[in-house]
Amino acid sequence: MDYAIGDVQGCFDSLQKLLKKIHFNAECDRLFFLGDVVNRGNKSLEALRFIKSLKDNAQMVLGNHDFHLLVCALTPHQPNRKDTFHDILNAPDKNSLLDYLLTRPLLIEHNNALLVHAGIPPQWDKASALQQSKLVESHLQSGAIEKFLSVMYGNEPAKESDCLNEEEVCRYAINAMMRMRFCKEDGELEFEHKMDADEAPSGFKAWFMHENRALKNTDVLFGHWSTLNNISVERIHPLDHGCVWGEKLSALNLETHQLTSVRSIEVS
Numbered sequence: 001m002d003y004a005i006g007d008v009q010g011c012f013d014s015l016q017k018l019l020k021k022i023h024f025n026a027e028c029d030r031l032f033f034l035g036d037v038v039n040r041g042n043k044s045l046e047a048l049r050f051i052k053s054l055k056d057n058a059q060m061v062l063g064n065h066d067f068h069l070l071v072c073a074l075t076p077h078q079p080n081r082k083d084t085f086h087d088i089l090n091a092p093d094k095n096s097l098l099d100y101l102l103t104r105p106l107l108i109e110h111n112n113a114l115l116v117h118a119g120i121p122p123q124w125d126k127a128s129a130l131q132q133s134k135l136v137e138s139h140l141q142s143g144a145i146e147k148f149l150s151v152m153y154g155n156e157p158a159k160e161s162d163c164l165n166e167e168e169v170c171r172y173a174i175n176a177m178m179r180m181r182f183c184k185e186d187g188e189l190e191f192e193h194k195m196d197a198d199e200a201p202s203g204f205k206a207w208f209m210h211e212n213r214a215l216k217n218t219d220v221l222f223g224h225w226s227t228l229n230n231i232s233v234e235r236i237h238p239l240d241h242g243c244v245w246g247e248k249l250s251a252l253n254l255e256t257h258q259l260t261s262v263r264s265i266e267v268s
């Protein structure tokens with residue numbers, strides 16, 4: 001069976017509890033992690049090592065916390081007080097764990113569904129989304145990684161049409177696929193608000209609520225937005241159920257569409 005799993009954020013013990021509940025078999029089942037496998041929780045190192053150890057039976061897209069770990073590990077940028085991935089930064093296998101993250105995509109296509117950490121802006125069809133993901137991936141795997149990572153932080157350009165060069169195109173793509181919650185129909189991003197989807201700032205909507213969204217007829221599975229409540233939008237599958245905040249970790253069976261959740265067991 002194939003399963004998509006929401007934001008683990010270092011909650012390794014809850015992940016093991018969830019895998020027990022779905023009777024996960026590492027020989028034949030496959031896990032698709034929706035990003036943010038590390039940070040904020042108490043066992044980022046165990047979580048990342050475990051996912052890497054599953055080899056081809058686990059795949060993951062990069063989330064903003066995974067990306068933040070790369071920036072802190074590979075540029076002079078310092079972790080902040082809330083970051084809990086020092087175990088990875090101090091691990092003897094740090095380099096192979098970082099290499100693992102550097103070779104992860106921003107977007108996975110699986111049986112006509114798209115898996116992404118935050119979302120896909122309304123103006124992108126499948127080909128554009130895959131193209132933007134590949135562009136960032138090519139930079140993550142290039143030799144000039146420190147230079148690339150050190151210019152990827154920042155909220156601008158908010159609009160795709162304002163991107164003047166490849167650096168800005170990549171920054172927009174990273175912000176859209178790893179951080180976006182609210183945007184305008186043309187994909188203009190907004191990062192001040194983190195509340196529920198029906199409390200959008202003026203002029204903005206949750207990215208999946210735009211009427212003319214190009215991917216309306218494609219299943220999109222995503223994490224990142226743990227405060228989303230009771231979303232009922234066709235083909236939209238939010239799977240960050242707030243495990244690191246003491247709520248739930250969930251797995252969606254990609255064949256039967258059955259959802260299995262466990263209550264978080266981490267001390268928050």
Ligand SMILES: [Mn+2]
Nearest residue numbers: 036063064224
């Ligand atoms: Mn996130």
